[in-house]
Amino acid sequence: MGADDHLRRWLAEGMTGCQFAKLIAQDKNRLIRVTFPGLASESDVTGVFELGAEARLPAVAIFTGIRTEEALAEQLSTLAAGSRWTITQEHPEDL
DSSP states (O other): OOHHHHHHHHHHTTTTSOHHHHHHHTSGGGOEEEEESSOOOHHHHHHHHHHHHHHTOOEEEEETTOOSHHHHHHHHHHHHTSSSOOOOOOOOTTO
């Protein structure tokens, strides 16, 4: 089972506690999901969400290649290079 099927099954079984997500995920044709095994280009990731918007369906991008904080930072920096994405820092008071 691939990461995208695993995520859909996890959502469909109500593992998040969100009934909305559960209902959407029960039909594989009502959710656009794409797995990126490595660093993804900004245009590829943006394309996933544009496809979802055009189809009027929820879209999920799964980054299976991100295993470290450094890889996450690199992916976020790649996304921020485009016009659709921005990165901000939040500092919660109690942390």
